[in-house]
Amino acid sequence: MMSTKNMKTMLLLAACSLSCSKSSNSRGQVEKVLPSGTDEAVDADGIDTTGGDPVPDATAPVTPNEMCTMSSSPEMFSNPGTPREIPVPFTFQFMEGPVWLENSQALLVSAWNFSDPTYGKGPPTTILKFENNAWSIWSDKGIFGSNGLAVDRDNKVIAALHDRQELAQISADGTRASLGGSYLGENFNSPNDLTVRSDGTIYFTDPNYQRDGRPGRGSVTGVYALTPERVVVPVDLNLKQPNGIALSPDETVLYAGGGDGKIFRYLIETDGNTKPDGILATPGFNVDGMAVDCAGNVYAAIPREQAVYVYAPTGVLLSKITGFGYNTTNVALGGRDKNIMFVTTAGHVFEMQLGTPISPTGSR
Structure with a gap:
């Protein structure tokens, strides 16, 4: 029993x-x-x-x-409900970088078309906003070439940008303030995803998916930290095409997933330095965007499986959530009642009401 x-x-x-x-x-x-x-x-x-x-x-x-x-x-x-598509009144081939804005109770999403004729510095992105059950355009096509989006401690939107191979604070009026775009004199390849610590440190991944032949770090794909003083510190320069990245609720563990089908752990010490701490889990497929709930569970988008895998902080697989019907690309947690998982896929956005409040203080 x-x-x-x-x-x-x-x-x-x-x-x-x-x-x-x-x-x-x-x-x-x-x-x-x-x-x-x-x-x-x-x-x-x-x-x-x-x-x-x-x-x-x-x-x-x-x-x-x-x-x-x-x-x-x-x-x-055991009973998370069924994924429900949030119809988007625009046509895009790809959706990425969802982030929940707690202060405005809204969702932002990066959207683009790989077939766009102006493609050349990464795909030109339109950032969409979902608020009060309606979509609007937060920034028009090509103003930003964004992938991952996050919110900092001042509720400012921070973006991983492939158009200028940088991290920047961005605004709906089209302004941007560059936060960093190089390491050791070399441009980043194409910053992909990011997460922000409460002290202002930004952790981000830099694969070379959208480098498009431009100068960059080339075959060196890695995970970095950008300190509040705007100093770039390498976390791991040996990961194959790192992608999703997330922090534990107490901000002492950093997770990064990538093309080798593993989710890696890094301990964040009191002085801010990081050190490898093994592997959280091995999904066996490319790990795209990730999120972490208030209990420390890790939600990882697994495109090939068209699923979101959920792992306990111990690495135990809690569930494989499917039913999206498209390659999953990223995950955000939030919602008015703090119990919604938002999932972006190839051209679509879904929401799923989970059986528990997953993010009482909002999500990154």
Whole structure:
């Protein structure tokens, strides 16, 4: 039978699905890895007959912070709902870089067409905004050649830009303030994705997908940190086509995934320096954009599988969320009730209501 600990978890989750989020009558397509049970028993009144602690009342409200302090388990993703496409009234071949803007309750997305005739410095991007259930254009085509988007501690939008091979603070009026575009005198290849630490440090990946023959670091593809003093520090210069990147909730662990089908861990020390800390997981396929929820679970877009893999901070695979029908490219967490996973794909954007509040303080 199920252990007391697992029974408590499931009842708390059931309570949260009633009190913390909207109900869902359909099950998502999820492949789960379930923990083994024990011989402990609970009687009909909810009392542990083995002498353990009473099982919590399933009707008791569960706060988002309580959910975030619970241990990660497959039960957290047992009923995430079904991916719902958010129709985009524009035609694009590719969507990337979603970021949730907590202060305006809106989603930004980079969008472009690889077949665009002006392609040459990376594809010219249109940045779209989804707010109050409606899409609008945040910045017109070609003003920025953006890929990954993030928000800094001052609620400013920071972008990984392939048009000028740099990181920059960007605004809807088309202005940009370059934050850095080179290392050791060489241009970056094509900054791809980024995440911002609360002290202002920006961690980013630099593959060479959109370099388009321009001067850059060439075959040297890596992960870097850009300090608040605008000093570029290498984190790992040996990763093959690094792509998605994310921070743990306590900002002591950095995750980076890439073309070799692995998600790497790096410890961030108190002085800000990083050091390799092994491999979180090996999905076996190219790892695209990533996000981390308040419990420390890592959501990784796996394009070839048209899926989002969810891993516990220990590396245990919690679920494989599918049903998108297109190659997944990136993930953002947020929503008004802090329980929405936004997923970009090849030309489409989806949202999925998860069964728990996943980001009580917003997402990066």
